[in-house]
Amino acid sequence: MGCTRAVICSQPEVAKAILNSSAFADRPIKESAYQLMFDRAIGFAPYSEYWKNLRRIAALHLFSARRISAFESHRQALTNSMLESIELLAQSQPNSSVKIRGILQKTSLNNIMGSVFGRSYSFGCGDSESEELASMVKEGYDLLGIFNWADHLPLLGFLDLQGIRRRCSDLVPRVYAFVQNIIEEHRASPANRDKGDSDFVDVLLSLQGTEKLSDSDMVAVLWEMIFRGTDTVAILLEWILARLILHPDIQAKIHEELDSVVGNTRQLTESDIPKLHYLQAVVKEVLRIHPPGPLLSWARRSIHDVHVGGHLIPAGTTAYVNMWSITHDEKIWEDPLSFKPDRFLPSAGGVDVNIMGSDLRLAPFGSGRRACPGKALGLQTVHTWLARMLHHFQWLPSQDHPVDLTEVLRLSCEMKAPLYAKPIKRNTVPFQ
Numbered sequence: 321m322g323c324t325r326a327v328i329c330s331q332p333e334v335a336k337a338i339l340n341s342s343a344f345a346d347r348p349i350k351e352s353a354y355q356l357m358f359d360r361a362i363g364f365a366p367y368s369e370y371w372k373n374l375r376r377i378a379a380l381h382l383f384s385a386r387r388i389s390a391f392e393s394h395r396q397a398l399t400n401s402m403l404e405s406i407e408l409l410a411q412s413q414p415n416s417s418v419k420i421r422g423i424l425q426k427t428s429l430n431n432i433m434g435s436v437f438g439r440s441y442s443f444g445c446g447d448s449e450s451e452e453l454a455s456m457v458k459e460g461y462d463l464l465g466i467f468n469w470a471d472h473l474p475l476l477g478f479l480d481l482q483g484i485r486r487r488c489s490d491l492v493p494r495v496y497a498f499v500q501n502i503i504e505e506h507r508a509s510p511a512n513r514d515k516g517d518s519d520f521v522d523v524l525l526s527l528q529g530t531e532k533l534s535d536s537d538m539v540a541v542l543w544e545m546i547f548r549g550t551d552t553v554a555i556l557l558e559w560i561l562a563r564l565i566l567h568p569d570i571q572a573k574i575h576e577e578l579d580s581v582v583g584n585t586r587q588l589t590e591s592d593i594p595k596l597h598y599l600q601a602v603v604k605e606v607l608r609i610h611p612p613g614p615l616l617s618w619a620r621r622s623i624h625d626v627h628v629g630g631h632l633i634p635a636g637t638t639a640y641v642n643m644w645s646i647t648h649d650e651k652i653w654e655d656p657l658s659f660k661p662d663r664f665l666p667s668a669g670g671v672d673v674n675i676m677g678s679d680l681r682l683a684p685f686g687s688g689r690r691a692c693p694g695k696a697l698g699l700q701t702v703h704t705w706l707a708r709m710l711h712h713f714q715w716l717p718s719q720d721h722p723v724d725l726t727e728v729l730r731l732s733c734e735m736k737a738p739l740y741a742k743p744i745k746r747n748t749v750p751f752q
């Protein structure tokens with residue numbers, strides 16, 4: 321690909337060999353990622369002691385089961401406001417049809433801002449700080465998602481024909497000012513960690529000795545979390561709702577499951593989720609049929625020569641795993657183009673595939689040492705929000721904007737046309 325030596329694989333065994341090999345522990349160099357400081361954050365940092373240290377800190381203080389469950393009340397409070405705004409919006413529209421994407425994105429951004437920065441924002445209310453945050457996230461997401469010719473044809477880099485370098489240079493000082501301001505506020509009033517009210521900024525500020533991070537490294541790490549954690553969750557939920565609107569029989573089965581596990585006299589809690597087997601199978605089937613990172617976000621780079629599947633792959637080669645092709649391969653999945661959550665339910669003759677990285681037939685969070693560290697948090701958020709959205713509403717198609725499943729590949733694989741849906745309230749359990 322241009323001057324980049326690349327291999328692409330579409331078989332689970334080869335994908336496993338690549339993603340789990342210590343040789344493929346680096347990411348390819350991407351100009352926009354470096355310009356946006358991500359080489360000092362987990363996702364693009366070269367394989368090094370620095371990267372290992374960041375992963376260890378994040379695993380312990382942001383992604384551990386204890387931290388995830390400590391933030392349940394935060395996730396639930398956000399769900400309450402999300403459901404309330406969906407209800408209000410539906411009432412104010414002539415056909416009760418609501419554009420879902422913006423609501424999911426804002427809730428998802430607030431979710432990450434709460435757990436990482438201890439902050440909450442009111443988007444769309446004219447608050448300048450919130451507007452600045454939303455606009456920076458959008459710009460950064462666009463910049464990382466653009467296919468940059470200069471990554472593969474270095475001579476073009478000088479010309480900056482796509483304007484990527486200029487846009488990155490405009491964005492970085494804004495990000496720096498925004499995140500640095502939050503860091504300073506945390507410095508000025510440190511959290512009482514004994515009371516458990518600390519967020520990830522407090523954690524980073526408390527690091528000492530060899531773990532201590534410079535301010536610019538902290539900005540990079542914190543900024544990356546906003547990126548990685550926001551759109552992944554929102555995009556997946558939009559796909560799931562789209563599928564459930566197109567398959568009302570499947571939606572009805574989730575409603576049945578919710579009625580039997582939760583009933584209609586109390587609010588759903590996260591302790592209910594492990595009992596919602598069908599809902600979890602639906603999430604898996606959406607991850608299979610619309611894998612969020614079908615190709616590009618999976619790229620790895622070999623740090624030394626290595627043999628894979630009998631072929632020599634030289635150091636510096638970029639390896640792509642074509643997850644879309646694997647999850648649509650009829651030799652691996654029966655009737656791969658059909659949406660059938662039952663394929664994951666042993667009680668319906670299916671197989672309970674582990675999606676956390678051990679089975680490369682479906683590994684939406686990657687695999688090996690660079691697998692997604694936010695996978696448990698991401699899945700918990702998706703399961704909780706989805707379950708609550710379905711517990712509260714029945715979702716019907718919008719008359720004016722039919723569901724369109726056309727995909728577009730940006731940083732993730734997204735729905736090209738935003739989803740509109742008509743929510744019908746189905747229970748009156750008060751929000752707590």
Ligand code: HEM
Binds near residue numbers: 548
């Ligand atoms: C549905 C939700 C999500 C999906 C589908 C997803 C998917 C992925 C994928 C495919 C990778 C590349 C893995 C590899 O190379 O093997 C990745 C990496 C990463 N993800 Fe996620 N992710 C999700 C949620 C999150 C969340 C919530 C966070 C953090 C708040 C996060 C943070 C990261 C980071 C930091 C990396 C880079 C890891 C490294 O290079 O060491 N992700 N994610």
